Amino acid sequence: MHRRTVTLTLLLLALLPLTALRTTRAADERPNIIFVLTDDQAPTAAGFTGNPQLKTPNMDRIAREGATLTNAFVVTPVCSPSRASLVTSRYGSELGIVDWINPRSEPELGLEPELVTWVELLQQAGYATSLCGKWHLGTADRYHPTQQGYDHFMGIRDGGCPPKDATLEIDGRNVRTSGFIVDIITDHALEFIDEHKDGPFLVSLHYREPHSAWLPTRDEDWLPYKDIDPVIPNPDFPLLDIQKVKRWTREYYASCASVDRNLGRVLSRLDELGIADNTVVIFTSDHGYHNGHHALWFKGNAHWLLTELPEQEWDNIPPRRRPNLFDQALRVPTAVRWPARIAAGTVVDEVVSNLDWFPTLLAMADVEIPADVTVRGRNIVPLLEGKEVDWDNDLYCEYSMHHGATTHMRGWRTPAWKLMIDFASPGRAELYDLVNDPEETTNLIDSTEPRVVAVRTMLEEKIRQRMAEIGDEVATSR
Structure with a gap:
């Protein structure tokens, strides 16, 4: 053999391990993902x-250590449709999931298996996937999380359980557990992380907290709040039941603290395993929550917290209910840490929504979205990396409530204005000037000021246009 040929052959053989190493390293460099989703956490x-x-x-x-997203929203302020939007990047009205799923009255309702989720695309790309905690997208076997991309599931398929000694699904069986659910769910998540520390893995850690009931919690979570005098947002609201707001706020804070304590366990484990730098940790919630804001408690299906209930103008809304698309119910506390890519102390002020997680997480993992999959959200990685992006800060939101009241609320929010129209209640609409009234206290819907009338007309047109785009026929003819 010619010397040059021998030399070239030896050089190619020498490079083969390096090439293989680069291929393996590229795969290994895909980030692990821990997606922490709390339930009912106020912004x-x-x-x-x-x-x-x-x-x-x-x-x-x-x-x-990462990025704070100051204007993170959900598109429906209640559990099941918000979770459906999270995993599919579609509006609940597109999916047939418009209110929280009641397994007793709606046992056949759930997220259809043929819908593509970002979880299954990560799974197909080689990620080990686990959901520990709450699902609430159907209790029938055909809607099981393992039909939507999760290799492993433990927790609850329906909407809730007691905070302690609850029955959980573990290894396919219903098991009566002993202890606090927030701790048990974290235990299982940590076990999965330990088993798959070489990555890449996805852990969806969906806490039931701070959903009611808030107590009991561990003493270390409860005692710091047991005797505080909490600051409440609207203490001068007429007829506000201040004592109930304060009592419930103390209990609610303890439940939030139990999540934070367990979140610390997760972060510590990542440090111990030496995988924190290339692990994306996302903290957010399924929707916002009223803790006395507007004299309300709960989310988009809120109750009045008053000593006397107001008269209700609409027969389809009971006096104790206050269905709403207030920012307090739509905005969620959100932070993302990824030391390998996101600079510490980053602040993202652009408006993002839970529709955006689908394209964002796939971009992080370098997984392409199939051409035939409809995605309503946008990739926010450039924002997280501090890049200048031409960004639309408008938000479309919806809530067709049918548990406890009947509504077809559709809303459009800009940084300056928000319009809500309830197509199930003729005449029920709200318009807020967010620049001068960010707390949404003064409804301008009946204003005859030309500037305000023009804004209302513009926003209503945007609402109807979006409804037509997504095939929402609830109110397009009205």
Whole structure:
């Protein structure tokens, strides 16, 4: 053999291991993902969002060491449709899931298996996938999380369970557990992380907290709040039941603290395993929550917290209910840490929504979205990396409530204005000037000021156009 040929052959053989190493390293460099989703967490219920009374050092750590998203929203302010939008990047009205799924009255309702989720695309790309916690997208076997991309599931398929000693699905069996659910769910998530530490893995850690019931919690979570005098948002609201708001706020804070304590366990484990730098940790919630804001409690299906209930103008809405698309119900506390790509202390002020997680997580994992999959959201990785992006800060939102009241609320929010029209209640609409009235206290829907009338007309047109785009026939003819 010619010397040059021999030399070239030896050189190619020498390079083969290096090439293989590069291929393996490229695969290994795909980030692990831990997606922490709390249930019913107000945008004001975290230290990093400005609450000085609620101590959340681990939530704050994610924000401090990564990016805080100050204008993160959901498109439906209630559990099941929000979770459906999260995994599919579609509106609940497109999926037939418009209110929380009641397994007793709606046992056959759920997220259809033929719908593509970002979880299954990660699974197909080689990610080990686990859901620990709450699903609430159908209890029938055909809607099981393992039919939607999860290799492993433990937790609850329906909407809730007691905070302690609950029955959970573990290894395909219903098991009566002993202990606090927030701790047990975290235990299983940590086990999965340990088993798949070489990655890449996805852990969806869906806590039931701070959903009611808030107590009992561990003493270490309850005692710091047991005797505080919580600051409440609307203490001068006429007929507000201040004592109930304060009592419930104390209990609610303890439940938030139990999440934060367990979040600390997760962050510590990543440090111990040496995989924190290339692990994306996302902290967010399935929707916002009223803790006395507007004299309300709960989310988009809120109740009045008054000593006397107001008269109700609409027969389809009971007096105790206050269906709403307020920012307090739509905005969620959100932070993302990924040391390998996101600079510590990053602040993202652009408006993002839960529709955006689908393209964002796939972009992080370098997984392409199939051409035949409809995605309503946008990739926010450039925002997280601090890049200048031409970004549309408008938000379309919806909630067709049918548990406890009947509504077809559709809304459009810009940085300056928000319009809500309830097509199930003729005449029920709300218009807020968010620049001068960010707390949404003064409804301008009946204003005859030309500027305000023009804004209302413009926003209503945007609502109807979006409804037509997504095939929402609830009210397009009205």
